[in-house]
Amino acid sequence: MTHLTRRNFVKTGATALVSGMVSAPFLSSRAKAAEPITVGGIHDTSGILDILGKPMAQLARFAVHEINQAGGLLGRPLELVEYDPQSNMQLYGQLAQKLALQDRVSVVHGGITSSSREVIRPVLRRFETLYFYNTLYEGGVCDRNQFAIGTMPDQTVANLMRYVMKTHGKRVYVLAADYNFGQISANWVKKYVTENGGEVIETEYFPLDFGNFGPTISKIQASKPDAVISILVGATHLGFYRQWAAAEMLSRIPLASTTFGAGGVDIKQLETRETDGIINAATYVSGIQSKANQDFLTRLNAFYGDDAPFMSELPCTTYEGMMLWAKGVEAAGSLDRMKVIEALESGLSFEGPSGRVSIDPATHHTIRDVHISELSDRKWTVLETTQQVPPTATQEVCDLSADPDANFQHKL
Amino acid sequence: MDYLAVVAIELSTAIATLVLIAAGLAIIFGMMRVINVAHGEFMMLGAYATLMAYTAGLNLWISVFIVAPLVAGIWGAIVEFLLIRRLYGRVADTLLATWGLSLFMIGAVTSIFGNTSKGIPTPLGAVNIGQYSISAYSLVLVLSAVAVLMATWLVLNKTRLGTVVRATIQNPDMAEALGVDHRKVYSRTFATGAAVAGLAGGVLAPISGVVPTMGAAFIAKAFITVISGGAAIVAGALSASVVFGGISQAVTFVSGAVWGEAMVLFVAVVILRVMPGGFSEFLKGKRS
Structure with a gap:
């Protein structure tokens, strides 16, 4: 079930080979350092949700590729362990457990519908594995083990x-x-x-x-x-x-x-x-005119060629989720879950294709730009941008700095 | 006044849609007593045939009215030969077999064409009625439904072919004794039912969109209409469509889509309770 494309295979193979050669002379001291960091991804690449899940999975892979190209994290390459829950909620629970206990990943990215999130979230909280939910949803989840990167109503x-x-x-x-x-x-x-x-x-x-x-x-x-x-x-x-x-x-x-x-x-x-x-x-349409977005699209199209996804909000926030986690690990200088959470809670931000995205420390949601756009000939033209919009409604009901053990969803 | 005209048009569109959805099943289930759970997938096949032909550059009307029934009809003949032929009279087995067939068709179409498709734009534009505007394609739906009903009625009641078909379905042994190859008649009747289902899929494709799982939206309505319609193919399907289409649309206008759908189910239950026509006879294995 693990997704292993030829490209990924060659790449991981090459990385392993290179790092193997590099570390060979210093085997005793460096072997551990070159071991890849495993990152979990759960996106529906089959079943009814695959129209959303496929581009999200592609962008998770692309983000890992870019992080590795820039030298990995803490001197170690990333390895994406991907599973396809087949739009089946039961599989979500099993796969989340597998990622946490068997693959022992440092973080899990994924989940599309709110129901899938509510299957994964308690599992990863119980097994103390950091969770990034990168999809837009109705808002109001208050859980220190989760970062919600998507947009809120x-x-x-x-x-x-x-x-x-x-x-x-x-x-x-x-x-x-x-x-x-x-x-x-x-x-x-x-x-x-x-x-x-x-x-x-x-x-x-x-x-x-x-x-x-x-x-x-x-x-x-x-x-x-x-x-x-x-x-x-x-x-x-x-x-x-x-x-x-x-x-x-x-x-x-x-x-x-x-x-x-x-x-x-x-x-x-x-x-x-x-x-x-x-x-x-x-928060994202492909028509955003910033240089960051244009460069991003160029790199993405170069990486995927004809298979490049039609870029929209969900794959974009998936990419940003991975990048923000990487920033957290770098700032923490460690993979330790609490250290990474604390680093992210310092209000880390990432300048991405949608603009600046910052973690709101109190809610673990994001402060980000919102674009109003109009569609014409399958292209979005941005009409108006509101910069750095905070997740106000969730802020009103959730304060993790005051109550770090909170674990609920407030509904309007 | 304009509003009344608009409501009337929407009512006839809803009735016509039900007639189209139910007609193929009325032949396969109503006449042949084959519980075809894959009926929605025959419609899906018709829709995909239309889409492929249209995308390949064929005229839309040829794609809808010729390609869709042709492809679905041929597939129906193949399915009858490979599957249904072996299961006549075995109700539960047919149900399982056609259910498997429907899963197979959804899976096959998904793996060939993917989970999504570009769809067919609704042709003909809009008609203005006072301050309202309505898709002119509604008229195509109504005309197609009328044509399907008329053709079925004429063939069954006014031609020698129709008489042979009805005789064979009523008493295969007797028909055989009179020199009719009942296998051939069954096979062709099934293929015709499949073709009509394909036609319905083709006609509905431009307003509903084309995806592998689209059949699921039709199957329940088709069965409710045909079962409530009872033994008379044309009159039954028509009367059930008028009642259910009329009620669902009228309620939708007044209280919204959810109540419209719920009301149809409620009325169907009441009708079957008061007039157990089709369903009870089917359970007893009788034919009228």
């Missing part, structure tokens, strides 16, 4: 609503997926719309296998909102974007979303005339 939804209210008007119509993520996110939308003096005309929830949006589109036309907010999830819900465009609504009522484009593949699945003009809020 109070970062993305808050900025998106402020932008929509300011640019398009105060009355919005919300469409959300009918499970915990969609429900909680819709609550966030309502909170920020109200705070900006706006009004949610209606919130409609759709089961994940629901695909006929005709009546909804007619109802939207009847209620004439200033904007439509989509928190729809999954392949069947993509039908909404098709039917919305087929009714020629894309040019009439603005459509904003925090879920559309997060994985990147949905953009490729639709025609450009079905997606042109969609607005989203994310």
